[in-house]
Every structure is written in C-alpha cells, then in structure tokens.
Amino acid sequence: MDNRAIGVFDSGLGGLTAVRRLHEIMPDENIIYFGDTGRVPYGTRGRDTIIKYTRQDIRFLLERDLKAIVVACNTASAAALDTVRGEFDVPIFGTVEPSCEKARQVTKNGRIGVIGTAATVRSDIFVRSLRALDSALTVTTRACPLFVPLVENGRVARGDVVIETVVREYLQPMKDAGVDTLVLGCTHYPLLHDVIADFMGAGVTLVDSGAEAANAVRRAVTPAAHTHGQTQYFVSDDPDSFTQLARLFLQEDVTERAALVDIAAY
Amino acid sequence: MDNRAIGVFDSGLGGLTAVRRLHEIMPDENIIYFGDTGRVPYGTRGRDTIIKYTRQDIRFLLERDLKAIVVACNTASAAALDTVRGEFDVPIFGTVEPSCEKARQVTKNGRIGVIGTAATVRSDIFVRSLRALDSALTVTTRACPLFVPLVENGRVARGDVVIETVVREYLQPMKDAGVDTLVLGCTHYPLLHDVIADFMGAGVTLVDSGAEAANAVRRAVTPAAHTHGQTQYFVSDDPDSFTQLARLFLQEDVTERAALVDIAAY
Numbered sequence: 001m002d003n004r005a006i007g008v009f010d011s012g013l014g015g016l017t018a019v020r021r022l023h024e025i026m027p028d029e030n031i032i033y034f035g036d037t038g039r040v041p042y043g044t045r046g047r048d049t050i051i052k053y054t055r056q057d058i059r060f061l062l063e064r065d066l067k068a069i070v071v072a073c074n075t076a077s078a079a080a081l082d083t084v085r086g087e088f089d090v091p092i093f094g095t096v097e098p099s100c101e102k103a104r105q106v107t108k109n110g111r112i113g114v115i116g117t118a119a120t121v122r123s124d125i126f127v128r129s130l131r132a133l134d135s136a137l138t139v140t141t142r143a144c145p146l147f148v149p150l151v152e153n154g155r156v157a158r159g160d161v162v163i164e165t166v167v168r169e170y171l172q173p174m175k176d177a178g179v180d181t182l183v184l185g186c187t188h189y190p191l192l193h194d195v196i197a198d199f200m201g202a203g204v205t206l207v208d209s210g211a212e213a214a215n216a217v218r219r220a221v222t223p224a225a226h227t228h229g230q231t232q233y234f235v236s237d238d239p240d241s242f243t244q245l246a247r248l249f250l251q252e253d254v255t256e257r258a259a260l261v262d263i264a265a266y
Numbered sequence: 267m268d269n270r271a272i273g274v275f276d277s278g279l280g281g282l283t284a285v286r287r288l289h290e291i292m293p294d295e296n297i298i299y300f301g302d303t304g305r306v307p308y309g310t311r312g313r314d315t316i317i318k319y320t321r322q323d324i325r326f327l328l329e330r331d332l333k334a335i336v337v338a339c340n341t342a343s344a345a346a347l348d349t350v351r352g353e354f355d356v357p358i359f360g361t362v363e364p365s366c367e368k369a370r371q372v373t374k375n376g377r378i379g380v381i382g383t384a385a386t387v388r389s390d391i392f393v394r395s396l397r398a399l400d401s402a403l404t405v406t407t408r409a410c411p412l413f414v415p416l417v418e419n420g421r422v423a424r425g426d427v428v429i430e431t432v433v434r435e436y437l438q439p440m441k442d443a444g445v446d447t448l449v450l451g452c453t454h455y456p457l458l459h460d461v462i463a464d465f466m467g468a469g470v471t472l473v474d475s476g477a478e479a480a481n482a483v484r485r486a487v488t489p490a491a492h493t494h495g496q497t498q499y500f501v502s503d504d505p506d507s508f509t510q511l512a513r514l515f516l517q518e519d520v521t522e523r524a525a526l527v528d529i530a531a532y
Contacts, residue, residue, distance in 0.1 A: 038315050039305050044418075046504025049304050149415035152310075165428050238312025264530035 001225035005030035006217060007061035007069040011053075012040030013242070014148070014187035015072030016249035018095075018210035019231065022070075023252075025218050029229040032064055036263055038236030041148055042075040043117020043186070050119060054080035056266040058088055060234070066090055068221050072210050074116050074185045078123040091220065098212035099183050100129040104137065106205045107181040111138045113174040116185030118143045126185060140177040144170045144186075151188045152245070158194055167192070167199050175200065183207045191248065233258040267491035271296035272483060273327035273335040277319075278306030279508070280414070280453035281338030282515035284361075284476035285497065288336075289518075291484050295495040298330055302529055304502030307414055308341040309383020309452065316385060320346035322532040324354055326500070332356055334487050338476050340382050340451045344389040357486065364478035365449050366395040370403065372471045373447040377404045379440040382451030384409045392451060406443040410436045410452075417454045418511070424460055433458070433465050441466065449473045457514065499524040 006029050008019055013035050022031060034057055036042075042050050054076040061069055069092045071077045077094030085092050103112045114126040121143040130137050146166050150156070155163045174182060180203060184190060187210040197206060235242050235258045242258040272295050274285055279301050288297060300323055302308075308316050320342045327335055335358045337343045343360030351358050369378045380392040387409040396403050412432050416422070421429045440448060446469060450456060453476040463472060501508050501524045508524040 038311065045304065046507060049503045146415060146419055146421075149412060153412055155412075162428050162431050165431075237315045241312060 002067050002222035003030070003224045003226060004065050004067040005032050006221070007032045007034070007064065007066045008072050009034040009036070009057040009061060009069070010073040010187060011036050011042035011075060013037065013245050013249050015210065016246055017187045017190045017208070018070060018072035018214050020250050020252070021211040021214035022217070023231070025214060026223070027229065028224045028227050030224065031229060031231040032061060032066070032234070033231060034060055034234045034261065036236050037242070038263065041117070042073060043119050043148060044145065045119060047079050047119070050075060050079040051083050055084055055087070056263050058084065058092070059266040060261060060263060062088065062090065068093060068217055070213050070217055071095065072187055072213060074187065074209055075119045078116070078120040078125045082125070093213055093216050093220070095185070095187070095209040095213045096125055096129055098216035099185065099207055099209040100126060100133055102207050102212050103181045103183050104130065104133045106207070107137070109178065109180045110136055111140070111177060111179045113177065113179035113182040114139060114141045114185050115144045115170065115174070115182065115189065117148065118145050120185055126183065138177070140174055140179060142170055142173055147186065147192060148188050151191045156191045156195065158198060163192070163195055167195050171196065171199055179204060181205050181207060183209060185209050231256065234261045236261050236263040268333050268488035269296070269490045269492060270331050270333040271298050272487070273298045273300070273330065273332045274338050275300040275302070275323040275327060275335070276339040276453060277302050277308035277341060279303065279511050279515050281476065282512055283453045283456045283474070284336060284338035284480050286516050286518070287477040287480035288483070289497070291480060292489070293495060294490045294493050296490065297495060297497040298327060298332070298500070299497060300326055300500045300527065301508070302502050303508070304529065307383070308339060309385050309414060310411065311385060313345050313385070313389070316341060317346040317349050321350055321353070322529050324350065324358070325532040326527060326529060328354065328356065334359060334483055336479050336483055337361065338453055338479060340453065340475055341385045344382070344386040344391045348391070359479055359482050359486070361451070361453070361475040361479045362391055362395055364482035365451065365473055365475040366392060366399060368473050368478050369447045369449050370396065370399045372473070373403070375444065375446045376402055377406070377443060377445045379443065379445035379448040380405060380407045380451050381410045381436065381448065381455065383414065384411050386451055392449065404443070406440055406445055408436055408439055413452065413458060414454050417457045422457045422461065424464060429458070429461055433461050437462065437465055445470065447471050447473060449475060451475050497522065500527045502527050502529040
C-alpha cells in the first residue's frame with residue numbers, strides 16, 4: 001500500500017474532469033490539484049512557453065511527496081511531456097498514450113478523429129502515437145480553438161445556435177472522413193459531450209482523454225491503505241472564483257477553498 | 267522637443283489598435299510596444315493578478331527612457347491603474363478617462379453604454395468616471411467575455427451567425443436602455459466595429475477607447491524633433507506567431523520581428 005497523494009495539474013480547471021474520474025474509480029486516494037488559472041489557456045501559446053509552464057507546474061506539485069503526477073491537460077501532455085518527463089523522478093501520466101490506446105481498442109473501421117487545442121494539434125503527437133500502435137489507422141485531426149472559451153462561458157447546451165454552429169464547422173471534416181471514434185483531446189471537451197454526440201451520430205464513440213489518463217493511473221499505481229481520500233486545490237489566480245467554475249467540471253459541490261500559488265516562482 | 271520613446275503595453279495584441287492610431291496622429295514618434303502574449307487574456311482574471319501583471323509590464327517598459335506610457339488595455343486601465351500609477355515616475359495614460367470624456371462630449375441624450383471584459387465591468391470605474399464628469403449621465407455596462415476569443419479567431423465579419431448571435435445577446439440591453447453612445451471598452455473591439463454598428467444602428471456613436479488613449483497622449487506630450495519614428499515590438503510568447511495576428515490589429519504589414527521577454531522576471 002502507498003498512502004502518498006496523486007498530483008494532478010491542468011492549465012486551468014478543465015483537468016477537474018480527470019479528478020472527477022479519479023474520485024469515481026479511486027475514492028480512497030488523496031489528490032493534490034493545481035490549476036494554472038493565472039496563465040490559462042495554454043492551447044493558444046507557443047511550444048517553449050508551454051514547456052516552461054509545465055516544468056513549473058510539476059516543480060510546484062513535487063514539493064509534496066507524490067506517488068504519481070497526472071498531466072490532465074492535453075496541451076501540456078502533447079507539447080511538453082516528452083521533453084520534461086525525464087527531468088523528474090516520479091511517474092508522470094499524460095493524456096495522449098491512454099487515449100490513443102482506448103481509441104485503437106474501440107475503433108472498428110480504423111478511422112479515428114482527434115480534436116484539441118491549436119498547440120495539441122500542431123504537436124502532431126496523437127497522429128504519431130496512434131500510428132505507432134497500428135500503422136494502418138487513418139487519423140484525422142482538427143484544432144477547435146473556440147471550444148474552450150465557449151465551454152468557460154457556459155455555451156454547452158443543445159439548442160444553442162452558437163455552440164451548434166461551431167461544432168458543425170469544426171466536426172464536419174470528421175464526419176466527411178468517416179471516423180467511428182473521436183478523441184476529445186482537451187479536458188474541457190467532455191462538457192460538450194451531448195452536442196458533439198448529437199452531431200457525430202450514434203455510430204461514433206467519444207473517448208474522454210482526462211478519464212483515460214485517470215484509468216491509466218489506476219492500472220499503474222499502488223493504492224492507498226486509508227479510506228476516503230481528500231482533495232486539496234491550488235490555483236494561480238483568485239481562489240474565490242474557483243468554486244463556481246469547479247462545480248461545472250467536477251459535477252459535484254466543492255466545499256474546499258483553493259489556495260493561491262505564485263507559480264512563476266517555481 | 268523630446269525624442270524619448272512612448273511605451274505602450276497590452277495583455278496581448280489588441281493594444282495594437284492604439285499603436286495604429288499613434289502611427290496616424292504622431293508618425294514621428296518612436297514607440298516601444300509590449301504585448302503580454304504569454305499571459306493573455308487579463309480580462310478573465312482576478313484584480314490582484316491584473317495588478318501584479320500590470321506592474322511587471324510597466325517595469326519592463328521603464329528599462330528604456332520613456333516620456334510616457336500608454337496602458338492600451340482596458341482591463342489593466344480599469345482594474346490596476348489607480349493602484350499602480352503613483353508607484354512610477356513617468357506619465358501613464360489609460361483608456362478610461364479619455365474614453366469617458368469623449369463619450370460625454372458626443373452623447374446627446376445622456377445615456378451611455380460601456381462594454382468590456384468581465385474584469386473591466388466588475389471594476390465599475392467607467393461608471394464612476396462618467397458620473398464624476400456629469401452626475402446626470404445614465405450609464406449601462408455589460409461584460410462581453412466571448413468577444414475577445416471570437417475576434418482572435420477571426421469571427422468579425424458581417425453575416426457570420428456566431429458573432430451576430432453573440433452581438434445581439436450582449437448588446438440588446440444597450441438598445442433597450444436607449445444609449446446613443448457606446449464605449450468599446452476593450453482594444454479588441456474595434457475589429458467588431460461593423461457588426462456592432464449594424465446592430466446598434468446609425469443613431470449610436472461608437473467610442474474607440476484605444477484611439478482615445480492615443481489622442482490623450484498627443485494632447486499631453488512634447489513631440490519628437492526627428493521625423494519618421496520607429497516601432498519596436500516585444501512579446502512574452504513565441505515571437506514567430508506575432509506577425510500574423512499583429513497585421514489584423516494594425517491593419518498594416520509588420521516587417522519588424524518581435525523580441526521575446528521573460529516578463530515574470532520583472
């Protein structure tokens with residue numbers, strides 16, 4: 001048994017969709033969450049900046065004694081993890097590999113779509129990882145830069161002409177490519193599950209990358225001996241605005257207050 | 267005559283709409299522009315974070331010998347300028363006062379609307395400044411949090427159902443309030459001039475806050491003795507992605523390469 005906590009970070013609060021999954025499948029674990037709300041979003045930034053921010057996020061979490069770190073941010077996983085993983089003496093789980101493995105398991109026609117931020121798609125790592133698993137897979141990728149601000153402004157409901165128009169524009173190429181599996185390669189996108197599923201149709205399976213990262217951690221780490229783990233939240237901008245948005249992603253009430261971190265000092 | 271440069275900063279590249287105005291009305295001035303592209307946007311962040319970032323932006327610019335600084339960011343002007351202005355020994359021009367003076371000059375019915383980011387509207391400074399000029403003015407404010415990401419994704423054209431739907435939602439209360447003057451209290455918004463003007467109708471005057479800040483500088487500073495000033499650009503994220511977006515806001519080709527700044531070190 002291993003009672004050390006699991007560290008989780010994201011550029012903002014989207015990574016809480018991975019925490020939600022950890023709460024479901026590993027309820028006994030202690031979790032330390034850091035959301036870089038003072039510098040969110042990462043997905044529009046250049047690679048060097050994403051690498052620098054990812055290093056700082058990991059250094060902050062490693063002030064605690066952790067048994068694993070989850071990069072619950074596809075942008076950081078895609079653009080930075082290969083570069084920084086070897087610099088730290090802790091197992092680090094990203095979203096890319098487990099999502100690709102899941103997509104390969106569920107596809108029947110071998111045509112997989114991947115959507116994410118501009119930086120995630122530019123990194124091309126989902127294409128390389130899927131091809132490494134099976135060189136016969138056909139992979140279609142598409143950056144969806146308006147999805148994050150639309151989710152953060154609550155534009156997620158069926159019948160909203162704004163989100164439905166943007167979903168149609170971004171995902172028509174996925175339909176045209178005949179994908180039967182679509183990786184939601186950003187931890188904000190599970191909140192768009194219904195409108196995306198409606199547009200893509202019943203024959204397309206959606207893969208939740210944050211949930212797959214959580215599943216990978218469960219398969220790999222030694223569980224805690226105690227029961228009823230606790231989650232501590234840290235952010236780099238106003239902790240008071242954390243609670244409201246956190247509820248959106250966790251789908252549960254948040255009673256814990258987040259603590260403020262000066263992340264640029266790490 | 268005073269040949270020292272004018273410093274201009276913004277959370278990102280929206281402030282280039284103010285530089286565009288400076289190029290028009292003060293073509294002989296040297297300009298140093300800093301865009302905090304590594305931490306953009308400011309408008310969604312808490313007040314303490316905006317104050318911290320604003321201080322760092324000013325400290326960076328003051329490494330040069332400047333005759334004035336323009337805060338070409340309504341969020342920083344609204345949330346931070348009153349706090350930090352007295353800490354620095356240089357004239358600092360924000361967007362709020364000159365925009366309010368202009369709005370008061372042009373309104374005929376005394377009903378003025380102000381739109382901006384969440385942080386700008388929360389600060390309530392436009393309301394206080396307008397009331398200080400004339401306590402009989404009726405002021406209606408509205409945060410428009412989707413305008414910045416929509417502009418940055420090029421959703422600015424007439425006929426785009428996404429921007430037209432969002433404009434209608436955000437600005438219907440302005441129409442209902444009967445405003446005859448609308449302050450575009452964010453330096454991204456001039457790119458939405460046409461769709462906003464179409465919706466508000468010919469009887470409503472739009473006030474460009476970045477241009478008004480530039481006008482205020484011209485009225486106050488001693489001009490340069492040389493002719494044909496030069497503009498240097500600095501950013502805190504990938505300089506290579508600067509040129510393309512800069513063209514959007516400057517409405518002119520940008521041949522200068524931007525230089526990278528580690529702004530968190532200031």
